[in-house]
Amino acid sequence: MAGPANHTELSAELSSRPGHNTWTSTVVRWLLITVSLVFLGALLAAPLAAVFSVALEKGWEAYFGAFADPDTRAAIRLTLITAAVVVPLNTLFGITAAWCIAKFEFKGKSFLITLIDLPLAVSPVVSGLIYVLLFGLNGWFGAWLQDHDISIVYALPGIILATMFVTFPYVARELIPLMQQLGNDEEEAAITLGAGGWLTFFRVTLPRIRWGLVYGVILCNARAMGEFGAVSVVSGNIRGLTTTMPLHIEILYNEYNFVGAFAVASMLSLLAVVTLIIKTLVERSGYRRR
Amino acid sequence: MSIALDQVTKRYQEQPVVNDVSIEIGEGEFFVLLGPSGSGKSTLLRAIAGLTGIDHGRISLHGRDVTHVRARDRGVGLVFQNYALFRHMTVADNIEFALRVRRMRAADRRARRKELLKLVALEGMDERLPGQLSGGQQQRVAVARALAHKPQVLLLDEPFGALDAKIREELRRTIRSVQRELGIATVLVTHDQEEAFALADTIGVMNHGRLLEVGNPNDLYTQPATRFVATFLGAANLLLARQSADGIRFGATPVNAEGPERVPAGREHEVVAVLRPEEVEIAGAREHLSSNYIAKGAVEEIVFTGALERLRVRLLDEPSAAMLLGPGGANDARLEVTRTQPERRDLPLQTGAQVALGARRLHVLPTPLSSFLACAPTEAAAAALANEPLLAQLSTNMKTRVVLRSIAQGPEVTGSPLPFTGVAAISAGPDAAKTVEWLLRNGANEVLVLPRNAPSPTRVFIHWTHEAARRATLAVSASLLRHVSAEAIYLGIVPEGPPGAGHAAPMRALLDARSEAQSSHGLEMRTELAIGETVSELTRTLSSGAAQMLVLGITDIEHAGTAYRSLLAAQPGWPVLLVYRSGEPQLRAEAAA
Numbered sequence: 011m012a013g014p015a016n017h018t019e020l021s022a023e024l025s026s027r028p029g030h031n032t033w034t035s036t037v038v039r040w041l042l043i044t045v046s047l048v049f050l051g052a053l054l055a056a057p058l059a060a061v062f063s064v065a066l067e068k069g070w071e072a073y074f075g076a077f078a079d080p081d082t083r084a085a086i087r088l089t090l091i092t093a094a095v096v097v098p099l100n101t102l103f104g105i106t107a108a109w110c111i112a113k114f115e116f117k118g119k120s121f122l123i124t125l126i127d128l129p130l131a132v133s134p135v136v137s138g139l140i141y142v143l144l145f146g147l148n149g150w151f152g153a154w155l156q157d158h159d160i161s162i163v164y165a166l167p168g169i170i171l172a173t174m175f176v177t178f179p180y181v182a183r184e185l186i187p188l189m190q191q192l193g194n195d196e197e198e199a200a201i202t203l204g205a206g207g208w209l210t211f212f213r214v215t216l217p218r219i220r221w222g223l224v225y226g227v228i229l230c231n232a233r234a235m236g237e238f239g240a241v242s243v244v245s246g247n248i249r250g251l252t253t254t255m256p257l258h259i260e261i262l263y264n265e266y267n268f269v270g271a272f273a274v275a276s277m278l279s280l281l282a283v284v285t286l287i288i289k290t291l292v293e294r295s296g297y298r299r300r
Numbered sequence: 301m302s303i304a305l306d307q308v309t310k311r312y313q314e315q316p317v318v319n320d321v322s323i324e325i326g327e328g329e330f331f332v333l334l335g336p337s338g339s340g341k342s343t344l345l346r347a348i349a350g351l352t353g354i355d356h357g358r359i360s361l362h363g364r365d366v367t368h369v370r371a372r373d374r375g376v377g378l379v380f381q382n383y384a385l386f387r388h389m390t391v392a393d394n395i396e397f398a399l400r401v402r403r404m405r406a407a408d409r410r411a412r413r414k415e416l417l418k419l420v421a422l423e424g425m426d427e428r429l430p431g432q433l434s435g436g437q438q439q440r441v442a443v444a445r446a447l448a449h450k451p452q453v454l455l456l457d458e459p460f461g462a463l464d465a466k467i468r469e470e471l472r473r474t475i476r477s478v479q480r481e482l483g484i485a486t487v488l489v490t491h492d493q494e495e496a497f498a499l500a501d502t503i504g505v506m507n508h509g510r511l512l513e514v515g516n517p518n519d520l521y522t523q524p525a526t527r528f529v530a531t532f533l534g535a536a537n538l539l540l541a542r543q544s545a546d547g548i549r550f551g552a553t554p555v556n557a558e559g560p561e562r563v564p565a566g567r568e569h570e571v572v573a574v575l576r577p578e579e580v581e582i583a584g585a586r587e588h589l590s591s592n593y594i595a596k597g598a599v600e601e602i603v604f605t606g607a608l609e610r611l612r613v614r615l616l617d618e619p620s621a622a623m624l625l626g627p628g629g630a631n632d633a634r635l636e637v638t639r640t641q642p643e644r645r646d647l648p649l650q651t652g653a654q655v656a657l658g659a660r661r662l663h664v665l666p667t668p669l670s671s672f673l674a675c676a677p678t679e680a681a682a683a684a685l686a687n688e689p690l691l692a693q694l695s696t697n698m699k700t701r702v703v704l705r706s707i708a709q710g711p712e713v714t715g716s717p718l719p720f721t722g723v724a725a726i727s728a729g730p731d732a733a734k735t736v737e738w739l740l741r742n743g744a745n746e747v748l749v750l751p752r753n754a755p756s757p758t759r760v761f762i763h764w765t766h767e768a769a770r771r772a773t774l775a776v777s778a779s780l781l782r783h784v785s786a787e788a789i790y791l792g793i794v795p796e797g798p799p800g801a802g803h804a805a806p807m808r809a810l811l812d813a814r815s816e817a818q819s820s821h822g823l824e825m826r827t828e829l830a831i832g833e834t835v836s837e838l839t840r841t842l843s844s845g846a847a848q849m850l851v852l853g854i855t856d857i858e859h860a861g862t863a864y865r866s867l868l869a870a871q872p873g874w875p876v877l878l879v880y881r882s883g884e885p886q887l888r889a890e891a892a893a
Contacts, residue, residue, distance in 0.1 A: 195384035198351050199442075201371045202378040203398035204449060213397075217388040 085258035104181025112189035138243025164246035184226030302485030308357035335506035377446030737861035751873030757849035764853030773853030778821035788825035
């Protein structure tokens with residue numbers, strides 16, 4: 011190759027190439043990054059820091075003291091129970107729905123997809139009100155439920171139903187595009203090799219979608235623990251009985267118990283941060299696997 | 301028989317994607333299903349594997365009817381185009397999958413795996429993940445995996461599609477040797493004719509969901525029966541030649557080739573001849589040709605492709621050029637020629653050189669439909685007729701042309717300078733029957749009577765008034781039905797009256813017609829029986845539904861003008877394709893046979 015003879019010629023040659031003059035583009039790039047970082051800092055990081063600083067305002071003792079309160083403990087327990095019921099159920103539902111949508115052609119398929127998206131489109135308060143309307147004392151099934159001494163609204167079943175409704179799309183939404191993209195070939199290969207439905211699912215399908223599934227479950231869990239609006243409507247805010255963590259935070263705050271409120275809030279935030287860290291780890295290992 | 305398919309049909313949204321396919325594949329046979337994309341070949345393969353259900357027909361493997369057996373219990377080995385290896389499992393786990401499902405002991409599994417890896421030349425790759433292998437190696441693993449459970453048949457769905465040429469050839473050889481060694485009946489689906497030639501004992505060519513022809517590669521290449529197979533399997537020049545009692549002529553020059561049917565003295569048929577590019581001889585002058593001279597030509601394009609030289613030659617004599625079926629009609633008529641290096645050295649050519657062309661070997665297709673001739677009183681009316689949707693569809697699908705002709709209908713033409721060739725098309729109407737009679741008297745053999753804006757038919761009824769027209773009518777129908785996707789129904793008509801001798805003949809004709817259509821023309825058709833007078837029964841049947849068409853075989857010109865008047869004048873009407881064969885020579889030929 012007959013290259014440029016000396017350094018000057020070389021740099022002249024380089025600067026004549028398209029895309030060489032990157033100085034302005036570098037400035038623009040850093041400017042944009044800075045703007046978005048400042049924006050994120052002001053809107054996200056600062057409030058998060060504020061939560062922790064207010065929670066720790068009166069020292070660690072007061073901070074941990076807040077958790078000794080039996081109502082706070084009840085709220086934490088309720089939140090965990092709700093998540094423990096809702097997340098597995100929605101996972102199961104999500105896998106089933108995604109499987110149906112990705113693998114079969116049937117009438118009403120697009121309707122089902124729209125239906126899955128519905129909870130994302132409806133305001134959480136409305137979601138809660140639906141259940142009050144259905145199962146509340148003056149609701150459609152209210153009288154019947156009262157006759158049989160079953161309480162749904164203002165009790166654990168109502169909270170679980172409302173949370174399920176709200177967190178219903180997360181797993182399915184995560185899996186549908188993934189399954190559609192992966193196609194059916196490996197499953198079909200397994201079937202021609204003699205595998206049945208369950209074996210094909212556990213040995214072939216599940217390993218392929220596991221990272222997408224974990225991601226969906228994490229998002230579903232985060233929302234299940236943090237849901238406020240829908241739960242607030244159906245729970246009736248009975249302190250120590252039907253308050254989940256987000257509801258309890260509001261009660262404490264309204265009572266000017268700032269340390270207590272922010273301590274519980276910090277726990278919820280911590281949960282979100284941990285979730286995000288797990289999510290990042292999952293994404294990384296998911297990419298590495300591919 | 302290892303694999304037997306009997307009238308398999310699969311529809312997607314009412315549209316048949318696999319249409320009445322029957323195949324028999326013997327023990328240890330390597331069968332290649334060849335067709336363009338969308339021809340239904342992959343669907344058929346998936347139906348054999350059980351991954352796609354079928355709407356009609358039967359599938360049996362080694363004599364066992366598996367039509368309603370689940371895919372997992374059919375015991376077939378299937379190899380996919382994109383390998384479909386389990387990506388999270390090692391090569392060993394992939395191959396052992398089928399054995400694990402069958403709960404085979406670990407030691408036996410291991411032994412089988414080693415055996416298979418040796419077979420596909422991948423020893424020592426056991427612990428690799430598919431992602432760590434090249435495409436060719438992955439496909440070898442897929443073949444080994446498909447063979448692990450000793451399947452009765454091996455199915456391969458475009459297995460080399462994603463590989464480059466060198467690897468492809470190497471893998472092709474591996475698959476062929478594995479197949480020979482195991483003696484396993486194999487079906488491979490491909491769109492690549494070179495691949496089909498390299499692998500197949502038998503090739504089946506599919507198009508539009510129909511299996512057009514089945515045969516060994518050599519027969520299919522040298523003696524195709526249909527235009528599609530002739531042009532899809534290798535390159536081919538299609539020529540329109542004329543057959544008379546004396547033999548076959550291309551333009552003005554007689555050529556040495558065999559015609560599909562006998563032609564009575566005094567009449568002429570147009571036939572389609574296949575001239576392979578390598579069968580064209582090029583010489584500097586006509587005297588130097590060692591084969592039949594066909595035309596003079598000018599070299600337009602020369603492409604060097606290594607072993608062969610490809611040329612495109614424009615025919616210079618007008619009448620010959622008009623006989624060449626090019627994609628763009630007569631103006632785009634170019635002959636494709638290939639020459640080997642020795643031929644090229646003997647006569648080096650430059651573009652623009654004038655040469656004499658000879659045909660070493662011409663194969664005449666046994667297809668009766670060659671080209672169309674739109675006939676109308678004026679040129680403009682003929683052009684309008686040529687634009688009729690059905691005629692346009694037919695000529696496009698058949699890759700043939702429509703010639704316009706204005707006919708000034710006299711009482712009789714003496715020594716017509718322009719013969720009626722191919723299928724004459726006219727518009728339906730009160731005078732149509734008269735025109736038909738006139739055309740038949742003046743040499744036309746097939747007349748298509750088209751009502752205005754007739755849709756593409758979904759049902760084609762077939763009927764002939766005399767047994768002498770049977771063979772020709774069936775051949776024309778088979779030819780037509782390869783180019784429209786419609787159901788074929790033979791309509792037998794029994795005259796009214798007391799049962800007796802008058803009924804036996806039509807009933808026998810009905811049964812014979814069906815078996816002959818299937819055996820000689822590869823045409824699957826249903827049969828219906830009507831009782832009454834021929835023309836009124838035909839009219840009644842045709843008016844019973846929309847988008848129907850009639851193919852009518854006749855042997856009698858005398859009454860054509862009056863007998864079919866009502867049939868051809870009905871409103872809104874239906875397309876009718878009349879097939880005329882004068883009775884005698886056919887009957888004599890059959891009596892001799």
